[in-house]
Amino acid sequence: MTAPTAAGAAPGAPTATAAAVQVTGVGRVFPGEGGRSVTALEHVDLTVGAGEFVSLIGPSGCGKSTLLRLVADLDEPTSGSIAVFGRPAREARLGHDYGIAFQQAGLLPWRTVRANIELPLSLHGVGRGARRERADEMLALVGLTDFADHFPDQLSGGMQQRVAIARALAERPSLLLMDEPFGALDEMTRERLQSELVRICAETQAAVVFVTHSIPEAVFLSDRVVVMSARPGRIAGIVDVGLGRSGSRDDALREDEAYFAAVTAVREALHGGADGVPSRGVETR
């Protein structure tokens, strides 16, 4: 399940036993205007197991997106260390160990849907035939086979996001990083894509770190929900959802007792874990 280019068992290559993500004592301080620095993250420890689905939830400004960017090596921690499959985040990025999706689909508007999905493959030197084959698989996976030759601006927001997910999965990463990928979508599209994501994760066996500010979304998707608090951003609690492995989840779960219990547990962790600071920016819908 590793990316093709990382398959050679070189020293530092991902190992099956290592956790997907190991965050140890990580802090991130942004230098502010006039010497007033902002502490975005402080003393964060987190382990995401291989194949595990973990959501990061918390109010605006709690550093959940910052944490994801640190794991992706789009930004560097000011303290602590981050390992992805047992090697430093930077090496993991250079080794194409993860796929990533952002809140904005971020498709290249001048490329067709197919060419967008092929982008990571073509950047990493995969041949034309193999690219095409893989893109076909991905198009089928996200149900967009009929739209392969459309351009992104001809698709709805939900379809664009599905293309972005297909692109993130194109290299068969064992780790998928998602930063509020459904944040800009309407509720119905969002629920449908959540169900699709559950199915896709069951098929690909990838570990997922999923940033969201929706409690129901986090509970429905995750094995564990990491609740964060703001200023400084830190982990306030971790809720073990325990609703069964991804494959067995379906829409009926949304009306299940255990689901509501988990939603309540996450909500209480959010409101109780912030030392009286009200949790702004969290959707409870």
Added chain:
Amino acid sequence: MSAAAAPAPAAAPAPGRARRTAAAWGHRAAPVVLLVLLVAAWQAVVALAEVPPFLLPSPSAVAAEFAEFLPTIASAALITGTNALVGLVVGAVVAIAAAVLASAVRAVDLLLDPVVAGLAVVPIVALAPVLYTMYGASVETGRQIVVAVAVGVPVFVTTLRGLRQVRPVHRDLMRAYAATPRQAVRAVTIPTALPFVFTGLRLASSLAVISAIVAEYFGGPRSGIGSFITTAAAGSNYARAWAYVLGGVLVGLLFYGATSAVERWGTRGVRRG
């Protein structure tokens, strides 16, 4: 996105296509009809009001002069057009190279910024006499330099702006995929910047012809459209002066049409955004 840019459905209903074709012809015919009406009105006003030729020659007189002096007008247009083309190409190449450098190196950007601002306000065609003295009054070099400088400013400004349009999410994406700088430039920076570059070139193409003609007013060899306009006007041959102006207009339209065609060709894959 325009409906016309969408991939055509496999079997478009014929009536729809016919209607679209008719509409497209209507769009093209409208300005032609307007032009014909304007020329007819012009002819009528001159004939009925007995406007003296030095004030406004009639279109028929201009047309007669145009036909009579066609070989001269054509050769003059060729010389002016060549000056404009050489200046446009040189100016655009230098401007694009400078913009690429400025977008890559902060120091270059800081250095070039005031220079470009200065160039933008210099009445560059007025420098033509100085350039004629520098390069000799019998060659076209001075005029080509005038065109190159005039063209360089808009191309530089639009290109630099285009190079700075890369969206943060695309930059993150390139980093996440560990793309090399060369790959990132090819995959994201150039396609993002191209529409801006072509807008600059389209503005510059008209400017090139105008600058080439006006530079001829300030001396130099008596060879191009501008020189003949001044000569004809000085000799009170107003209809002939207008015939040369018409030649200049045709050169300008040719340049505009050519750059528009190049723009359509160059951005055929990147027009979306």
